Amino acid sequence: MDIYVGSIPFKWKDARLKEIFEVYGEVTSAKIVIDKITRQNKGFAFVQMPNDAEAKLAIESLNGAEIDERKIIVNESIPNNAGSLDKNKKKKPYVKPENKEWKPFRGNNKGRRD
Template identity: 55%
Template sequence: MNIYIGNLPFNMGEEDLREIFEEYGEVASAKIISDRMTGRSKGFGFVEMEDDDNANNAIQELNNAEVGGRNIKVNESKPRENNRGGDRRGGGGFQRRPRY
């Protein structure tokens, strides 16, 4: 199961995140999302756990728990949805003006 973790302390590393979730079972991966330009943490990340029961237990126990002085938000990660409906292909682009 893929788990979303929000409101993480900005100084938390991926190994720290992994250690928190390993208390509830085996962690396949732990990733903190960072800004492409600055490399600074965006304050959220994802943990992948193979066992759904362990993952659900971690979600229940850790949601709203205090970590590094912040109350983290933990829930099952949902697939990203397009706000406009439909698929995410194409967009804008150059349009010629008609010649009169």
């Protein structure tokens, strides 16, 4: 199961994150997201645990827990494309109304003196 960990201290490293979650079971990976420009962690991370029961126990136990003077947020990770449209669905093509007369754009009336 993929787990999202938010509001983590900026001084944490991947090893510290893995150490915290290994108390609840096997951890496949623990990755803190790093900013490409500043090379500082962005305050959130992702942890993968192969056993769902252990992962749910870790989520319940650690969500809202105060570690290193910060309350961390722990939730099940939702895939980035979960809310996107179905890939097989096609968008409807634009149909130009037939009875509309074309008029050139002449700007707006703001600042105009008559």
